[in-house]
Amino acid sequence: MNQIKEAYDIINECDSILIGAGAGLSAAAGLDVGINAVRNVMPEYEREYGITDMYRGSFYPFSSINESLAYWSKAFHYWRYEVEVFPLYSNLLELIGDKNYFVITTNGDGQFIRSGFDRERLFLIQGDHGDFACSRSCCDETYDAKPIFESMISHTVDFRVPDRYIPICPHCGSILMMRQRSGVRNLEIRPYLEEKKRYESFLRNVGDCVLLELGVGFDTPILIKYPFWQMSLENGWKYISVNLDKAVLPKDILDKTLYLQRPIDEVINEWLDLKR
Template identity: 35%
Template sequence: MEKKYQEVLSKIKQADSILIGASNGLAISGGIHIFAENADFIEQFGDFCEKYGFRNIVQGAFYPYPSEEEKWAFFSRMYAYFLKNKEASPVMKDLYELVKDKNYHVVTSNTDSHFTLAGFPNERLFEIEGNSRYLQCSSGCHDQIYQGDEILSDMARNQEDGRVPSQLIPKCPKCGGPMQVHVEVDRNFLKGEEWQMSFQAYKDFIEKAHGKKLVLLELGVGARNQLIKAPFMNMTNQEENATYITLNMGSEVYIPEEIAAKSIGIDGNIAEVLHQLVQLK
């Protein structure tokens, strides 16, 4: 295995550009599992589970709550759970250590804000499905998202019987209507100016990497997440000097025959793999 790790490190060292793609598998390795009915979920959301019948955080995010008080009770508690330590997890610290001195960019479908906690600057980060610490107008009456830390923290602290007090519920500063977290849970998700600028920076990075030594580092991206996986595989196939590196578990380490000669797959716990890479670096 160490030989494969050395190969990965060599590719990273030689790379002109590194494009990081991250999804749920990376979050899971850092202790956040939004698809699991595990002990953490029961401890944090057991009352919601009992009341509404959903079995994981994802189901809770898509649940049609009967009131704003109940909706914000869930989303503020989700925010508090994601950011409970207010510091980067060891796996995110190791990832940052691995690439911090390189020319890199990140695209992620994770909404937990852990890249920001680890020191990844916003200009190098495309959060394709949003970030749970930001708010937007539910009707999209205007093109702006708002920092929600103080509001969400306040609601998370002040809950009773799975509801937040009505006076704490945020209202759109423009139309006075309801707001929601800036996460893609419905068609109201705002792909406004900030989202478009992040998307453009992602595309610009790819364009500038054309023809150069490019590493596509895919972390915990499942087969169903084609928002990230398909472009990464296509770029590997099209770019002569590209290397596709995927870290995942079991059958999720899938490499098509077309790009096998330009790919490295490592089956294992992503946190442990990244830590080993940093140690060897």
């Protein structure tokens, strides 16, 4: 029996599934933040700063917060709101059907939310680029990023957001920043803690479960990959991983593991063909 079919049967027969998704899933879905995106969306940044990758550009050592915010608002607005909702995500949702599911993802690009996954079943462990929160974490409040980005984009002059258009926390006067894991510690506030609680409750109550890992690499394995290995080992859960990279696996769970070194979109489409 081929691996695709074997993995499909495991997924098809399970009642509960935990999906762990990394950057590889959005890349397979079609998210392009490379040179083509830079040239389409913000070519002035290639000319002025030599930026050729929108994501890496977000780590550029800009000389002021005004300059950083001008870049971030344009780049993050693009990949959180402007890119299409990728069919791969809705295909994944169709695949899991009415199973009891939960998703843990490092992707802050909003694709799970925009494609109709249940918001109550998502743990965005690296944050959501669609949220702003106080950079000093003085409170638990979050703010819809869309109008904030749009205001900054429309008021940017000479690659800088003027002081008066920098978003400010109404409670303490600090700058509002994207709620994500970064130098600013504003990620692990109420929305994050609530998601984490629901995630832990899912794990406590699930009984038997299949672990489906999609495009999770070794940038931050401590967030999804290692916990999945641990859960497979401790609970005897089947672990299915789809990834373009060569397999790196602990030998203790090899008998529970199916590793598909294939493009995720191809694999999910083949699974859907089997289902339909």
